[in-house]
Each structure stands twice: as C-alpha cells, then as structure tokens.
Amino acid sequence: MEYTLLILILPLLSFVILGLVDSKWKPQVAGTIGTAVLSTVAILSYYTAWIYYSTANSGGVYQKIIPFSTEWVRFTDYLHIDLGILLDPISVMMLVVISTVSLMVHVYSLSYMHGEKGFQRYYASLSLFTFSMLGLVLATNIFQMYIFWELVGVSSYLLIGFYYTKPEAVAASKKAFIVTRFADLGFLIGILVLSYYTKTFDFGTLTSGDASVFASTTGVSFMGLSVMSWAMGLIFIGGAGKSAMFPLHIWLPDAMEGPTPVSALIHAATMVVAGVYLVARMFPVYYVYAPDVLHGIAYVGAFTSLFAAVIALVQTDIKRVLAFSTISQIGFMMVALGVSGLGGHHGLGYMASMFHLFTHAMFKALLFLGAGSIIHAVHSNEMGHMGGLRKYMPITHITFLIACLAIAGIPPLSGFFSKDEILSATFEFSPILGGVMTFIAGLTAFYMFRLYYGIFWGTEHKHHHTPHESPFAITLPLIILATVTVFAGFIPFGEFVTNDGAAYHIHLNWTVAITSVVVAVLSIALATIMYRKSSSIPDKLATSFAGMHRAASRRFYIDEVYLFVTRKIIYNGISHPIAWFDRHVIDATMDGFASVTQWTSLRIRKMQSGDVQDYAFMILLGSLIIAGLIIFI
Amino acid sequence: MEAYLIVSLIMFFSGIYGFLSRKSLLMVLISIELILNSADLNFAVFNRYLYPGQLEGFFFTLFTIAISACETAVAIAIVINIYRNLNNVEVDSLNQLKE
Numbered sequence: 001m002e003y004t005l006l007i008l009i010l011p012l013l014s015f016v017i018l019g020l021v022d023s024k025w026k027p028q029v030a031g032t033i034g035t036a037v038l039s040t041v042a043i044l045s046y047y048t049a050w051i052y053y054s055t056a057n058s059g060g061v062y063q064k065i066i067p068f069s070t071e072w073v074r075f076t077d078y079l080h081i082d083l084g085i086l087l088d089p090i091s092v093m094m095l096v097v098i099s100t101v102s103l104m105v106h107v108y109s110l111s112y113m114h115g116e117k118g119f120q121r122y123y124a125s126l127s128l129f130t131f132s133m134l135g136l137v138l139a140t141n142i143f144q145m146y147i148f149w150e151l152v153g154v155s156s157y158l159l160i161g162f163y164y165t166k167p168e169a170v171a172a173s174k175k176a177f178i179v180t181r182f183a184d185l186g187f188l189i190g191i192l193v194l195s196y197y198t199k200t201f202d203f204g205t206l207t208s209g210d211a212s213v214f215a216s217t218t219g220v221s222f223m224g225l226s227v228m229s230w231a232m233g234l235i236f237i238g239g240a241g242k243s244a245m246f247p248l249h250i251w252l253p254d255a256m257e258g259p260t261p262v263s264a265l266i267h268a269a270t271m272v273v274a275g276v277y278l279v280a281r282m283f284p285v286y287y288v289y290a291p292d293v294l295h296g297i298a299y300v301g302a303f304t305s306l307f308a309a310v311i312a313l314v315q316t317d318i319k320r321v322l323a324f325s326t327i328s329q330i331g332f333m334m335v336a337l338g339v340s341g342l343g344g345h346h347g348l349g350y351m352a353s354m355f356h357l358f359t360h361a362m363f364k365a366l367l368f369l370g371a372g373s374i375i376h377a378v379h380s381n382e383m384g385h386m387g388g389l390r391k392y393m394p395i396t397h398i399t400f401l402i403a404c405l406a407i408a409g410i411p412p413l414s415g416f417f418s419k420d421e422i423l424s425a426t427f428e429f430s431p432i433l434g435g436v437m438t439f440i441a442g443l444t445a446f447y448m449f450r451l452y453y454g455i456f457w458g459t460e461h462k463h464h465h466t467p468h469e470s471p472f473a474i475t476l477p478l479i480i481l482a483t484v485t486v487f488a489g490f491i492p493f494g495e496f497v498t499n500d501g502a503a504y505h506i507h508l509n510w511t512v513a514i515t516s517v518v519v520a521v522l523s524i525a526l527a528t529i530m531y532r533k534s535s536s537i538p539d540k541l542a543t544s545f546a547g548m549h550r551a552a553s554r555r556f557y558i559d560e561v562y563l564f565v566t567r568k569i570i571y572n573g574i575s576h577p578i579a580w581f582d583r584h585v586i587d588a589t590m591d592g593f594a595s596v597t598q599w600t601s602l603r604i605r606k607m608q609s610g611d612v613q614d615y616a617f618m619i620l621l622g623s624l625i626i627a628g629l630i631i632f633i
Numbered sequence: 634m635e636a637y638l639i640v641s642l643i644m645f646f647s648g649i650y651g652f653l654s655r656k657s658l659l660m661v662l663i664s665i666e667l668i669l670n671s672a673d674l675n676f677a678v679f680n681r682y683l684y685p686g687q688l689e690g691f692f693f694t695l696f697t698i699a700i701s702a703c704e705t706a707v708a709i710a711i712v713i714n715i716y717r718n719l720n721n722v723e724v725d726s727l728n729q730l731k732e
Contacts, residue, residue, distance in 0.1 A: 610727075611724070611725065611727075612724060612727055613652070613653050613654075613661075613724055616652060616653060617653050620649065620653070
C-alpha cells in the first residue's frame with residue numbers, strides 16, 4: 001500500500017506549486033489545481049479506506065499496517081525519529097474525514113473566495129493545512145506527530161490571519177498561535193519525559209500492551225504523581241490546547257476572524273479534534289498507566305462542554321455560536337474517551353468518541369459552510385441582521401436545519417447515534433456525569449435552534465438588496481454534507497473502529513436514547529416558543545438574570561483573566577525585570593567593551609603620524625630591543 | 634679584522650643616523666647606500682678572514698652592488714615623481730600615509 005505516500009505528497013506538491021513557485025496565476029487556475037489535487041487525495045483516501053477495512057482484518061482484529069517508514073534522525077541506539085505512515089482503524093477513518101471535508105471546502109471556496117485578494121495564497125495555505133493534518137493522523141510515532149502538529153498550527157495561523165489588513169484577524173491569528181504554542185510546550189515536555197523512560201517514540205511499541213516498555217517508570221514519581229501521570233498529563237495539555245479545552249479555549253472563538261470555509265475545515269472538523277485524536281492514539285497508555293489523567297480528561301471535557309454551551313446560549317455572532325458549540329462538542333468527545341475502558345463493551349466510550357468525531361466533523365462543517373453561505377448573502381455575522389431568510393435561501397435553509405437536528409440529536413440523523421453512544425458510555429461510568437452530559441445535550445439543542453430561528457425565521461431585517469441563494473459551488477458541498485449527515489448514523493461504526501481492533505456491535509441503550517431525545521425535543525420546543533416569532537420572553541429572561549447573562553455574553557471574563565495574568569503579572573513581574581536585566585546588564589557589558597576600545601584607540605591614534613622616518617626609527621628601536629633580548633637573556 | 638669591522642660599523646651607523654635625521658630624500662638615499670656598502674664590506678671581510686680559500690662572499694658582494702644599483706635607479710625614479718607631485722623632496726612633507 002505504498003501509494004498511501006501519495007496522499008501526503010500530493011497536497012505538499014500543490015502547496016509548493018501554488019505557494020512557492022509562481023505567485024501570479026489566474027485565480028481559476030490556482031483554484032482548479034488545488035481542487036483537482038484534493039479530489040485525487042480524496043479518491044486515494046477512499047480507496048485506502050476500502051482496501052484497509054476489507055483486507056486488514058485478520059481473525060476479527062484490525063491490524064496496524066506500516067506501508068512506509070524511514071529513519072530520519074537517530075539520537076541514541078534505541079531512540080530515533082522515524083517518518084512513516086501508519087494505517088490503523090482510526091487513522092484511516094481520519095483520512096476519510098479530512099479529505100472529505102477538505103475537498104468540500106476547496107469546492108466551496110472556489111465560489112466563496114471568488115475575487116478575494118490573495119486567492120492563490122489561500123489555496124496554497126489550504127494545501128499546506130491538508131498536508132500537515134494528513135501527516136498528523138498518519139504519523140507512526142509521537143515525534144512525527146508533534147512535527148505535523150506544529151505544521152498544522154502554522155497553517156491555521158496563516159489562514160486565520162488571511163485578511164491580514166484587518167487588525168482583529170491579525171490579533172486573532174497571533175492569539176491562536178501563541179495559546180496553542182504554549183500548550184505544545186507541555187506536549188513537548190510530555191514527549192521528552194515519556195521517551196526518556198520508555199526509550200521509544202513509536203506508537204506501535206507504546207500501545208502494544210508490552211509492560212516491559214514501561215518497566216523503568218515504576219516507582220518513579222514527582223510531587224506525588226507517578227511519572228507516567230506527568231508525561232501523559234503534559235501530553236494532554238498539548239491536546240487540550242489544540243482542541244480548545246478549558247482554560248486553553250480562548251483562541252477558538254477569536255479564530256472565527258478567518259474566512260468561513262477555513263473555520264469549517266480547521267476550527268470545526270479537523271484541526272480542533274487533533275487533541276481528541278491524540279488521546280485516542282495514546283489511549284492504551286492512558287488507560288493502563290495514567291488512569292487518573294484519563295479521568296481528569298473526562299472532567300475537563302465535561303466542564304468545558306457545559307461552560308461552552310452556556311456561553312453559546314447568549315452569543316449573537318453566528319460564527320461565535322458555532323465556535324462555542326464546537327468547543328462543547330469536543331468536550332463530549334473528550335468525556336467519552338475519559339470514561340472509556342479497554343476492549344469489548346468497555347471500549348464503548350472510545351468507539352463513541354471516534355463516531356462522534358466523524359459525525360460531528362460532517363455536520364459541523366455543514367453548519368459552518370451554511371453560515372458562510374448566509375454571511376455571503378447578508379454580509380454580516382450578526383444574528384440581528386438576519387431573520388426570515390428561509391424564503392430566500394431554500395437550500396441553505398434545509399441543509400442548515402438538517403445539521404441543527406443532527407447536532408441536537410434527533411433520530412435518525414447521525415448526531416443522534418453518536419451522541420447516544422457517548423451518553424450510554426458516560427452513564428455507565430457515572431450516572432451524575434451522564435445526567436450532566438444529557439443536560440448539555442439539551443442546551444445544545446436549545447442554542448442551535450435559537451440560532452436557526454434567529455437566522456431563518458423571526459422578524460425580517462431590512463436588507464440593502466434582497467438576499468438570494470448562493471451559487472452552485474456553494475450549495476453542492478452543503479447538499480453532499482447534508483446527505484452524509486443524514487445517513488452517517490447508519491454506518492456500523494463499531495465494526496470498524498474500536499480500541500482493540502475487534503468489531504463491536506452497536507446497540508442502542510433505549511433508556512438513554514429516549515431520555516436524550518425527550519430532552520432534545522423539549523429544548524427545541526422551548527427554543528421554538530422563545531425565538532420563532534419575536535417575543536418578549538428572551539428579553540425578560542435576560543433582564544431577570546442580568547448578571548448571569550452579562551457574564552455569559554462576556555464569555556465569563558476568561559479573556560479578561562488572561563489579559564490580567566499576562567499584562568499585570570507576567571509583564572510586570574517577569575518580562576519587565578528581564579528586559580531591565582537585558583538592557584542594563586547584558587547590553588551594558590557589550591556597550592562597555594565597545595566604548596573602552598573606542599577610548600583606547602582615540603588615545604593611541606596620534607602615533608600614526610604618517611612620517612616615514614618615525615616609523616623607521618620605531619623599527620630600529622624594536623629590532624634593537626629584540627636583539628638585546630636575544631643577546632642578554 | 635677588527636679594524637675593518639669597526640670601519641664597517643661606523644659606516645652602518647652613519648647610514649642609520651643619516652636615514653633617520655636627514656630631511657632630503659636624496660640624502661636618505663645616500664644613507665641607504667652607506668648601509669648597503671657597510672654590509673658589502675662585511676661580506677668581503679668575513680670571507681677573507683674566515684674562509685680564505687673560498688669566493689662566495691666576494692660574489693655576494695658583487696651581487697649586492699648590482700642589486701643596490703637597481704634599487705637606487707628605482708628610488709631615484711620615485712624621488713623624481715615625488716618632486717613632480719609635491720615640488721620638493723623633503724621627507725616631512727611625505728606624511729600622507731596616515732590618511
């Protein structure tokens with residue numbers, strides 16, 4: 001299966017051609033190259049998935065296949081970084097997700113980004129992103145993953161800051177880069193600690209269940225936690241940064257300054273689930289050697305999920321609502337991983353998490369692309385400028401409704417199945433956590449339908465010109481993704497992706513399913529009452545819970561806390577003294593060398609008189625002294 | 634032998650003194666000739682007293698005389714050029730090296 005290498009090489013090639021070779025192609029040419037390459041990659045990915053799932057199953061268990069691997073850097077006899085391709089159920093599943101969403105976004109952008117300045121740069125960055133994301137999921141070892149992890153961060157930075165003349169976009173791109181980079185520091189330290197004790201980077205060795213790999217970690221502890229907890233906890237911090245877990249979530253809402261298709265690709269479907277993917281990749285290690293961290297992941301996920309859902313209730317910018325909804329849904333995936341066990345029925349949470357990752361990628365990309373289509377029509381992100389759009393944009397309306405129903409968890413759409421699996425897994429772990437997650441699912445349904453009614457129903461806003469349905473290149477991806485969203489739930493996902501590779505037959509837990517559907521329907525009904533027609537209930541509620549409402553719409557002041565910490569504490573307490581030390585001690589020493597040299601040379605300058613006889617006299621004197629020294633000493 | 638060497642020493646240091654103290658380039662040149670001649674004298678004297686049967690010292694003297702003639706010719710040419718540029722041949726006015 002060496003051709004899988006092409007999946008990586010093609011997008012890279014497209015990036016090199018579009019981004020580095022020649023920058024003056026016609027937009028149509030650049031767009032066509034990008035889209036054509038991505039179509040090829042998508043076809044190759046589907047082919048790989050087809051071949052993998054039909055042939056790699058031996059004895060009911062999916063094998064790991066490494067079709068290509070080469071040693072890149074060798075540190076010691078046993079510690080070396082390889083670059084290679086690893087095919088296993090989750091990486092192949094991610095291949096399909098990434099190439100599908102990326103292809104949709106490429107097609108969509110042909111029309112959405114039409115006439116933008118820097119069209120080619122946009123496609124070059126998209127190619128770079130696709131390359132790095134595919135490399136991330138196909139990595140054979142944790143260090144290769146880290147390399148692509150950083151590349152993903154860079155391309156996300158480039159794309160968020162695409163409108164680089166807008167100060168908000170520049171600030172958002174910097175914020176995203178710095179926050180995730182800060183988290184990646186934890187990731188790097190985690191990798192170093194882990195590899196120091198286990199003497200390997202390789203995923204296959206780490207997750208093989210071979211206890212001898214971890215032999216040297218037993219009994220080693222630091223500040224009351226075992227060394228494996230430290231390593232895996234630090235690695236999770238990297239994942240939390242990319243996946244926008246509390247308190248590192250602050251970059252994701254701001255990242256919405258980027259073009260909408262980029263938000264759909266990077267900040268909804270692929271890059272932000274990299275953290276989930278990382279935890280899933282290392283799952284056996286988490287489960288066996290750092291169960292405390294795994295439980296911590298569940299609680300962090302649950303808290304983030306609740307927190308983001310509450311904020312999403314009151315946001316008015318449609319992309320921000322979707323951003324917080326993304327954070328909330330990633331929280332669901334983290335919870336599912338956190339409560340999961342290893343193998344068979346215990347591995348339900350793991351399977352559910354991957355299933356939700358898959359379905360969420362589809363319907364959230366659909367929501368974002370739908371939002372892009374709406375923004376394209378009304379030229380605003382604010383819900384207040386929309387309303388009554390269902391008459392003008394029928395396709396966008398229907399697809400958006402499907403996605404809303406899917407994320408709310410209404411059967412038989414895909415979101416229902418994956419969310420139901422997560423809730424069942426959570427209830428088995430702890431009924432309280434299960435209850436909380438069900439409540440969040442209700443909140444999700446409520447804010448999604450608040451959004452839906454706010455956009456497509458409600459009072460019609462006066463527009464400069466009548467909004468109209470978007471062109472075919474925009475509606476086609478919407479229709480395709482909507483189709484996937486409708487039918488993806490019927491994929492027997494457990495047959496393909498489980499954490500021990502053996503097939504698991506999904507069966508609905510009816511108690512949980514009925515409860516969650518009832519909650520979702522009630523929430524939707526509530527949203528319908530409050531937002532379908534303009535009513536005074538939302539305003540009344542906002543006034544009666546004024547403090548709460550204000551806190552939530554200011555995102556619970558987390559950004560302000562960050563600003564306080566960075567400006568007041570880090571700048572004043574650390575940066576300013578360091579700057580002072582740099583200026584007055586280090587720079588001053590160097591300045592001292594320079595001024596002493598200058599002073600000396602000014603003093604001895606007069607000796608160079610230019611008078612030949614003086615020089616000759618000096619030569620004579622010198623030779624006499626040397627002669628004297630030789631003779632008398 | 635010492636007598637010859639003393640003569641040569643006097644010639645050498647007169648040359649050095651002249652080289653350092655004379656203001657005219659021509660006098661400096663003549664001083665250089667004095668130094669060279671004292672060296673020639675040394676060659677001859679040492680050959681005559683230390684290795685009487687051999688002739689290397691004398692030949693070297695002849696070589697040196699030829700070379701010093703060439704050197705003087707070049708130096709005179711330089712002095713003439715200096716005169717053309719500066720209208721004098723004073724050493725003190727030749728201080729543009731420092732710039």
